[in-house]
Amino acid sequence: MIFIAILIGCILGAILGMNAPMISYTYSSYLAIAIIAALDSVFGGIASVIKKNFDLKIFISGFFGNAILAILLTVLGQKLNVDIYLAAIVVFVWRMFMNLGTIRRYYVEKWTDKLTKKAEKNTKIEGKEIKSEVNNS
Numbered sequence: 001m002i003f004i005a006i007l008i009g010c011i012l013g014a015i016l017g018m019n020a021p022m023i024s025y026t027y028s029s030y031l032a033i034a035i036i037a038a039l040d041s042v043f044g045g046i047a048s049v050i051k052k053n054f055d056l057k058i059f060i061s062g063f064f065g066n067a068i069l070a071i072l073l074t075v076l077g078q079k080l081n082v083d084i085y086l087a088a089i090v091v092f093v094w095r096m097f098m099n100l101g102t103i104r105r106y107y108v109e110k111w112t113d114k115l116t117k118k119a120e121k122n123t124k125i126e127g128k129e130i131k132s133e134v135n136n137s
Contacts, residue, residue, distance in 0.1 A: 002049055006042075033074050033085050037066040040092040043099035050106045066092070 023031055041063040048054040070088040077084030 002046065006046075029078075029085065030071050030074055033070040033088060034067045036089055036092045036096075037070040038063060040096050040099075041066055043096050043103070047099040047102040050103060 041059065044062065045054060045059045048059070070085065070092070073088050074085040
């Protein structure tokens with residue numbers, strides 16, 4: 001279910017992105033940091049679904065809270081002429097990689113378990129065939 005929502009969001013984002021006007025250079029840093037913060041929240045949401053502790057209130061508050069905080073850091077940094085937004089980028093990207101690692105481990109273990117069960121099933125079937133051949137001889 002969540003993957004369908006992600007797929008629909010990606011398709012809508014791509015369609016809107018192709019038809020949207022170009023963003024000026026002055027606002028591109030704000031948009032970039034907001035996108036990174038939002039992606040961090042999305043990966044965190046997927047990881048929490050996998051861990052079975054997803055809470056929609058926490059997801060929505062984190063989604064908007066992280067994006068607003070990152071934008072405010074970018075504004076403050078531009079006012080002070082210091083690249084403060086880099087700290088937010090480092091933290092958000094680090095968390096994205098941690099959540100992506102959780103997601104990856106889950107699906108690798110799921111895939112490995114599936115292969116192991118398939119191999120065990122094939123072994124049991126072959127064992128029955130060998131027993132039936134021995135009994136028929």
